[in-house]
Amino acid sequence: MWPGVLAKFPSSLVPLCCCANFINAADRVIMPIAILGLAKEYKYGLYEQGWILSALPAGYISSQIVGSCAGAQCGGYVLLAFVVLMWSLSTLMTPMVAWSLQLLILTRVVLGIGEGLGLPTIYHLFAEDVPANIRSTAFSYLTAFGSIGQVVAVVVGAQICPHLHWSFPFYIFGGLGLIWCVAWVRYSRYLPPCLPDQSLYFVKAPNPFKQWRTFFCDMSMCSVYLAHFCMNWTSYVVMHWLPVYLHVVFRADPSALSLTCLPYIFNSLFGIGKPLFLNLLVVAVVGHFADSLVNDRRLTLLYVRKLCTTIGLLGPALCLTFFVTLNHFFAAILTVSLSMGLLAFNSAGHLSSHADMCRKYAGVSFAISNTIATLPGLVVGPLTADFVAQSSGRWGPVFVLAAAVNLVGAVVYFSHASTKPVI
CATH class of the missing domain: 1.20.1250.20 (MFS general substrate transporter like domains)
Known part of the structure; x- marks a missing residue:
C-alpha cells in the first residue's frame, strides 16, 4: 500500500498528511455514536449532551486563522506534529474525564482547537512542497481520506459501542494518532533526525496580517x-x-x-x-x-x-x-x-x-x-x-x-x- 503512494509522490509528505486527515475526520464522528452509552453511564440529559456535542465545533471554528498564521510564520512540519499529538491526547483523555461535564467539555474544545489547526497546516505544506503538476491529486487524496476516516469511525463505533464499551473507539483512534506522530518523525524526509539546521523546521514567511x-x-x-x-x-x-x-x-x-x-x-x-x-x-x-x-x-x-x-x-x-x-x-x-x-x-x-x-x-x-x-x-x-x-x-x-x-x-x-x- 505504501510503496505505490511513495512511487507516485516525491516524498512521504502527502500520504502521511492524508493519514492525518483520516484520523482527524474519524475523531470528529466518534462522540455522536458514543454519547448514547456515555450519557447513560453518567446520567447526562439532552441539555448536557448538547453542550458536549457543540464543544468541538466551538474549538474548531476558533483556531483556524490563528493556527494558519502560526504555520506561515514558523513552518508547518513541527506544527502539524504538535496538533495531531494535541487532538490525539484529547481523544484518549475523553473517557477518563467523562465523569465531569466541565472537564469533558474542555477536552472537547481542545480537540476542536487541535483539529481546526490541522487542515490549514496541511494546506500550507502542500502549497509549499507539492509540485503543481500533482497538486490536484494530492488534494483529492486528502479529501478522500477524510471521508474514509468518517466511514471507518462510524462502522467501528456502531459495532463496538453496543457490544463492548463506548470508550473503546476513543482509545483506538487516539492511539492511531500517537502512532502517526511517530511515523511523521520517522518517515518524513523533511524532518532530519538530528536537527542540523533549524531553518528546515522553521521556514518563516512574511507576516500574513499585512495582506x-x-x-x-x-x-x-x-x-x-x-x-x-x-x-x-x-x-x-x-x-x-x-x-x-x-x-x-x-x-x-x-x-x-x-x-x-x-x-x-x-x-x-x-x-x-x-x-x-x-x-x-x-x-x-x-x-x-x-x-x-x-x-x-x-x-x-x-x-x-x-x-x-x-x-x-x-x-x-x-x-x-x-x-x-x-x-x-x-x-x-x-x-x-x-x-x-x-x-x-x-x-x-x-x-x-x-x-x-x-x-x-x-x-x-x-x-x-x-x-x-x-x-x-x-x-x-x-x-x-x-x-x-x-x-x-x-x-x-x-x-x-x-x-x-x-x-x-x-x-x-x-x-x-x-x-x-x-x-
Whole structure:
C-alpha cells in the first residue's frame, strides 16, 4: 500500500498528511455514536449532551486563522506534529474525564482547537512542497481520506459501542494518532533526525496580517470562500438531517439507518480510483483527471478549476432536487450518496485554488475559507427545523434551499475565479 503512494509522490509528505486527515475526520464522528452509552453511564440529559456535542465545533471554528498564521510564520512540519499529538491526547483523555461535564467539555474544545489547526497546516505544506503538476491529486487524496476516516469511525463505533464499551473507539483512534506522530518523525524526509539546521523546521514567511485586505477584498478570493461555504451547506444538511429524514419519511428502522454511511463511501470512492478495500492509495480519480487535463495542455488550469467546481456544486444540487421527489428508500439513499460523491470534484476545484493564488499563504486563506464554511454547521440545524415546522412537516424546502445555495456558489465562482497569484 505504501510503496505505490511513495512511487507516485516525491516524498512521504502527502500520504502521511492524508493519514492525518483520516484520523482527524474519524475523531470528529466518534462522540455522536458514543454519547448514547456515555450519557447513560453518567446520567447526562439532552441539555448536557448538547453542550458536549457543540464543544468541538466551538474549538474548531476558533483556531483556524490563528493556527494558519502560526504555520506561515514558523513552518508547518513541527506544527502539524504538535496538533495531531494535541487532538490525539484529547481523544484518549475523553473517557477518563467523562465523569465531569466541565472537564469533558474542555477536552472537547481542545480537540476542536487541535483539529481546526490541522487542515490549514496541511494546506500550507502542500502549497509549499507539492509540485503543481500533482497538486490536484494530492488534494483529492486528502479529501478522500477524510471521508474514509468518517466511514471507518462510524462502522467501528456502531459495532463496538453496543457490544463492548463506548470508550473503546476513543482509545483506538487516539492511539492511531500517537502512532502517526511517530511515523511523521520517522518517515518524513523533511524532518532530519538530528536537527542540523533549524531553518528546515522553521521556514518563516512574511507576516500574513499585512495582506489582510487582499484576503477579504479580492473578488477571486471571495468566490473561493463562497464556493466552500455552499459545498459545506450541502454536507451539513446531509450529515445532520439524513438519518432523521429517512426515519420520518421512509419509517426506516435503526438497522436501515446504518446505510447513512453510504454517502461518505461514495465521497471517498469518487476521490480514489479503485475499489476502496482493494487499494486505497491509488491515483485519485478527480485529482488525476484534473492534473492530466492541465499536464496534457488540453485545458487551462483556470478552466479545470471552474469545471471541477461547477460539477462539484451543480451536480449535488440536481441530485438533492431529485432526491426529495423519490418514494423508494434505496433510490433515495443512492441519489443522496451520488450527491456526496459529486462533492468530491471540489477537491480539484476551489479547494485547490488556495495553493494557486496564495502559495505562501495557502494555509491562511484556507483557514479563512474553512472558518466561513463552518458557519453552515451552526445554522443548518435550527434553520432546517424551522423550515420543516413552517411547511407542515414537508422536507422539500430544506433540500431545495441547499440546491439553490449550490447554484449561487457555482455561478459566482465561475464568474470570478482565478489561478493567478494574488498574494
